[in-house]
Amino acid sequence: MTKPNSLLSSIDEVFILRLAFLFSGQFALYEGFQDYNRGGGHAEVIILTLIIYGVSLLVLALSLFPNNMVLRFRDLPLLPFMLAIFTGVYVVATISYRGSYRTDVLAFSQYAAMLFVNSGANPYTQSMAKALDLFAVQPSDLTPLTSGTYLMTFQYPALHFLVFVPFVLLGQRLGIMPDMRWVLVLFEVGIVIILYLKGPRKLRPLLLLPLFAGSDLMINFTAASVSDVLWVLPLLFAAFYLERPLVSGLFYGLACAVKQTPWFLAPFLLIYLIQTEDGKRLREKFWPATKFAGMTILVFLAINLPFMLASPTAWFRNVLTPMTEDLVIHSQGFSSLTEVGLLSVGKVFYTVVFASVFLVLIVNYYVYFDKLRFAFWIFPGIALWFSYRALTNYIIYWMPLMLVSLILWYSAEQMKTVQSA
Amino acid sequence: MLTAPLSAVFLILVAGFAFTNLQARTEYPPPILDPEFGLWVSDHDLGGQRPLVWQFEYWKSAGDQILLQQSTVAGKEALEIQIFQDGMDKNWTYVRLGQTIDGTRLRALLDEEVGIWVLLDASCACNRATSDQASTFGIETNDGKHTLKLLFAETTAEMSISPTDRVIYLQTPIGDWAHHLIDLVEQYNSAGWKPPDWIALSIVFGIPGSAAGWHTVYVHGFSATKKAPLNPTQQQKPTLSSLSIRDLVKPNAIDQCTTASQDTYLPETRTFAAPEIGCHKGLIVDRVELGRSA
Numbered sequence: 001m002t003k004p005n006s007l008l009s010s011i012d013e014v015f016i017l018r019l020a021f022l023f024s025g026q027f028a029l030y031e032g033f034q035d036y037n038r039g040g041g042h043a044e045v046i047i048l049t050l051i052i053y054g055v056s057l058l059v060l061a062l063s064l065f066p067n068n069m070v071l072r073f074r075d076l077p078l079l080p081f082m083l084a085i086f087t088g089v090y091v092v093a094t095i096s097y098r099g100s101y102r103t104d105v106l107a108f109s110q111y112a113a114m115l116f117v118n119s120g121a122n123p124y125t126q127s128m129a130k131a132l133d134l135f136a137v138q139p140s141d142l143t144p145l146t147s148g149t150y151l152m153t154f155q156y157p158a159l160h161f162l163v164f165v166p167f168v169l170l171g172q173r174l175g176i177m178p179d180m181r182w183v184l185v186l187f188e189v190g191i192v193i194i195l196y197l198k199g200p201r202k203l204r205p206l207l208l209l210p211l212f213a214g215s216d217l218m219i220n221f222t223a224a225s226v227s228d229v230l231w232v233l234p235l236l237f238a239a240f241y242l243e244r245p246l247v248s249g250l251f252y253g254l255a256c257a258v259k260q261t262p263w264f265l266a267p268f269l270l271i272y273l274i275q276t277e278d279g280k281r282l283r284e285k286f287w288p289a290t291k292f293a294g295m296t297i298l299v300f301l302a303i304n305l306p307f308m309l310a311s312p313t314a315w316f317r318n319v320l321t322p323m324t325e326d327l328v329i330h331s332q333g334f335s336s337l338t339e340v341g342l343l344s345v346g347k348v349f350y351t352v353v354f355a356s357v358f359l360v361l362i363v364n365y366y367v368y369f370d371k372l373r374f375a376f377w378i379f380p381g382i383a384l385w386f387s388y389r390a391l392t393n394y395i396i397y398w399m400p401l402m403l404v405s406l407i408l409w410y411s412a413e414q415m416k417t418v419q420s421a
Numbered sequence: 422m423l424t425a426p427l428s429a430v431f432l433i434l435v436a437g438f439a440f441t442n443l444q445a446r447t448e449y450p451p452p453i454l455d456p457e458f459g460l461w462v463s464d465h466d467l468g469g470q471r472p473l474v475w476q477f478e479y480w481k482s483a484g485d486q487i488l489l490q491q492s493t494v495a496g497k498e499a500l501e502i503q504i505f506q507d508g509m510d511k512n513w514t515y516v517r518l519g520q521t522i523d524g525t526r527l528r529a530l531l532d533e534e535v536g537i538w539v540l541l542d543a544s545c546a547c548n549r550a551t552s553d554q555a556s557t558f559g560i561e562t563n564d565g566k567h568t569l570k571l572l573f574a575e576t577t578a579e580m581s582i583s584p585t586d587r588v589i590y591l592q593t594p595i596g597d598w599a600h601h602l603i604d605l606v607e608q609y610n611s612a613g614w615k616p617p618d619w620i621a622l623s624i625v626f627g628i629p630g631s632a633a634g635w636h637t638v639y640v641h642g643f644s645a646t647k648k649a650p651l652n653p654t655q656q657q658k659p660t661l662s663s664l665s666i667r668d669l670v671k672p673n674a675i676d677q678c679t680t681a682s683q684d685t686y687l688p689e690t691r692t693f694a695a696p697e698i699g700c701h702k703g704l705i706v707d708r709v710e711l712g713r714s715a
Binding site (some may be wrong): 129132133136139142144146147148149150152326327328329330339340341345346347348349352353356357360363364367368388 | 422424425428431432435436439440443448449450451453454455456457459460461462463473474524525528
């Protein structure tokens, strides 16, 4: 019988490892230089830059050492990546941005957590305007409305602020106001470690490369207070546990209780769960999807229901902000044509196109399930690219999920090989 | 399977239908952000608060004071700008609140007529500025080459014009809210300036060293409305004149305003009848359209 490990010959394995060494070393050098430029005048930045350069040079040198050395230090590429994350986020957040948050999202979420902790207030009924002062948010980082004013409400499901409650309490105990970007970094590290551990042992370092193909996903967005890693981590677990619908549903419920973006995954997940049971009796075919959906709804409601009941209008109005508020068109997607005046159409046009693309993707995923089985994780990103607010973070945060899908595909292929042998 | 090609056809049809039938208003950002000064933050240098969105600059001597706050005057919420000029030197005390406008916001601004509500405080605990050093309160636009100043004053002076600068006085009663409409395209046309690529739009308030004491002005906010299409008589070529608004304002316009039962416009009919003076909700309004022949 052919063992799965023998799928990859050892020379290919070492070659891939060497490539990963080179990539991680070079990436960290690049980031180190960026950090030096951003905060070269600060002693701590110089020390961090020296460390990152030193580690990068070591990894680059090791990449062409003898095979046994490369294999012995096979996990070393993780180190430059992690160093790049910590140093990059520190320098950008603390020195370039002087501690200010660069999105209203994180400022409002932390402020909502503070309101909740300090006075038990329902954030959905409160103005978030004070958060701008507390976290020095710049006007350019706010969400403008067509009236010329700005969005000043908390716009996400409740877990988006509840996740910060323990850290607000900890900060109060220590007498500090914590920078919640480090909470985001914790989530990010969790994502990297889980992907790394779940990846095929011989290919692990290579698996991380797409995450670091550019600094935005793992460094710049987090440093700028983009909070999407909060839903990516639970969704990662949901993806890995798809064979166990109740566990997967629990994690998917958590992801949906953080932000609206993973909601768009629901039809694809349900199709996946139904289609993987193809050939079974009707009840058995739908049972996993039913369990998954039930658990998801249960978890979502367990977290959000108190706030929904406390003020139903406020909760629904805020959480459905893109539909209920008069946001201006702002996008790196299709609607950017309108933003610069090349295509004079309104939000309705983009909403119709988005809905059509979304529908087409759902239908095609169902029909071509055998071919598209592992591809669906990017489908919400594709559909959102056609919406009137297609920000880059609505798209690039699907990458960790694509990697999960790649791991699942690899496992499936291994199984096929084993079975055929 | 036909699903994939049918999907492509479906998407093309939907996009085509949406494009031809859903030509709704495009949701551009407004030309002027936070037009009613709703967002405030602390300013540690100033020792008070300031509007968040408006870039804030000031110049003052050691004994001078500047205070910005939200207040309500005669039923209107407003940005209140207070300057205390200690009069110990000849230096001006100056406040500027501005924002840079470009891209689609600038296009919208040029397509629209900008309205502003202002109030000059009647109870000035101060020395009035001397005639040769009048205090300055108004709107300034600067595109890097040209500066246009629209100054709100109880009494006005001759409009000042140079190739790069233009100062226009808009008569504004003391102690009452006044609404002014500003047509930037008209101003640029009449000055013979090329349309700007960007502009810095600022509210400016300056007090000369000779005017010791507290000085206060209020700005309720800006509004932007689509310009009404010009009628044939209005579409004549603009003519540049050294017109003073003071010459064009009906002397009894303010009195008429207070007795007007409904909003009216009283277009001037003099030779250079540029501004339309009228009433809006009982308050005097002028429409700055200098250089346009009647």
